[in-house]
Amino acid sequence: MKRWILTALLLATPAAANNPPATATIFAAASLSDVFREAGRQVTKRAGYTYRFHFAGSQQLAAQLEQGAPADIFAAADDRWMSYANEHNLIDGTAHNFARNRLVVITPVSNPGRVDKLEDLARSGVKVLMGTEGVPAGRYARQALSNLSKGTDFGRRVLSNVVSQEDNVKSIVTKVQLGEADAGFVYVTDVSPSMRGRVRAIAIPESSNVIADYPIALAHGAANPEAAKAFMDYLLSTDGQALLARYGFLSAGNATP
Amino acid sequence: MIRGAVQVAMVVAIAVLVLLLGLPLLALLVRVPSGSLLSRLSDPVIQEALRLSLFTSLVSTLIVVLLGTPVAYLLATRTFPGKPILETVIDLPMVLPPTVAGLALLLAFGRAGLAGRALSALGITIPFTTAAVVVAQVFMSVPFFLTSARAGFAGVPRSLTDAAATLRASESYAFFRVVLPLSMPALVAGASMSCARALGEFGATITFAGNLPGITQTMPLAVYVAFQTDLEASIVLSVILMLLSFLLLVGLRATPAGLAGRRPTAPRLVSTISR
Secondary structure, three states: OHHHHHHHHHHHOHHHHOOOOOEEEEEEEHHHHHHHHHHHHHHHHHHOOEEEEEEEOHHHHHHHHHOOOOOOEEEOOOHHHHHHHHHOOOEEEEEEEEEEEOEEEEEEOOOOOOOOOHHHHHOOOOOEEEEOOOOHHHHHHHHHHHHHHOOOOHHHHHHHOEEEEEOOHHHHHHHHHOOOOOEEEEEHHHOOHHHOOOEEEEEOOOOOOOOEEEEEEEEOOOOOHHHHHHHHHHHHOHHHHHHHHHOOOEEOHHHOO | OHHHHHHHHHHHHHHHHHHHHHHHHHHHHHHOOOOHHHHHHOOHHHHHHHHHHHHHHHHHHHHHHHHHHHHHHHHHHOOOOOHHHHHHHHHHHHHOOHHHHHHHHHHHHOOOOOOHHHHHHOOOOOOOOHHHHHHHHHHHHHHHHHHHHHHHHHOOOHHHHHHHHHOOOOHHHHHHHHHHHHHHHHHHHHHHHHHHHHHOOOHHHHHHOOOOOOOOOOHHHHHHHHHHHOHHHHHHHHHHHHHHHHHHHHHHHHOHHHHHOOOOOHHHHHHHHHO
């Protein structure tokens, strides 16, 4: 009887059947969700490894890693949470910057708040969404605002129009797309081809914009380091960089090893 | 032999459940940095979240009781076509993932939502306001009150209402003088459960109402935001929230209505049914 149960269990466990390709778990910033899924498909095609993704705000991922969540890769949307992970022994080896991003202001296509230029964000009654101070996109947005203010009270007035501090950038995109908010601070890459018909983008001038660095590292105690390394190598390769560019990311520049 | 097996099963089940439910609470308590509970309580952000949480959950409980009592009475005493469908719709929030509820609320009462457009035309916008927090809490907590209140009303012996009717008491007179007093323990239990659920509401709130300190950032949201940046603050906040919920549930058992359940008269019957 016992042996019978054991056999049944073994049969039911897919891993026991034949050696399947190793699956690596990737913890990545929410803004990377589209491009990482595609990168995963590419690496699977080339090397046979498969990937499981967990996308959330970088700060949340760091907190989860700290609590022992099993991961093979950690990719953050800013240096701050990667340094945090490094200081808390959550990563192995060094982190590499593999892409850069910029901020943009989006409005619903219907534009209920009549936000056509950045100055309109300061008009009283405009409903603005922004990340919390903990989420990188929220921190960058505050930096960009202070750059844009140049001694005026512009930033303060925009901040007083913030109706919600969202915990990840994708929920800002969703709520703006639904027309519930008049404008939101997101990454350029969030205005993906599928989003272009649903939201409008207002560029932030280069001089005031903030460049977000995306670092990636092997998670401490990775169960599938080979699969993880294959993914990281792909991102840093010419093909990987071209894919990132297609999704609107800037090249990591001289930060690549 | 069988009796022994039952006893063993009960002991094992209790041990497992106590471990599962009690250990996480204990883990929170032992991680509280000494002396920081009171100092954190004076933090304006926490005070704001605490005040907002208490205010919204009291308001939502009031709404739940006012709207829920007639509905529970209707469900307990009448049959009508479509009743099973109504019952299912009312129970749905209990099994619905809260974020789904939040999204549904946004699509219904959001500025661009089904009913939201009309509200918007009247100059009323709900999302990202304290009102949205209350709406989310009512949505998620009303089934808890209805379940309990309905069982309470259904548990009032028919003979008593019939007797009231033969004495020519009107239905409303009988309701207030006979049915309501007998169902009170069940109503109080339902209101407390519903209030506790509102106090802990998170998913529907952050999706529908957003997260802004002082306006929509209730205690559970403050715990979540703190968890991402300051684990210690998050633990302290969690413990405060846990103590509040604990007091609420203990208070429920100590209320006169709760005590009434111990008297060997009619209310006892009601409260047994409602449990």
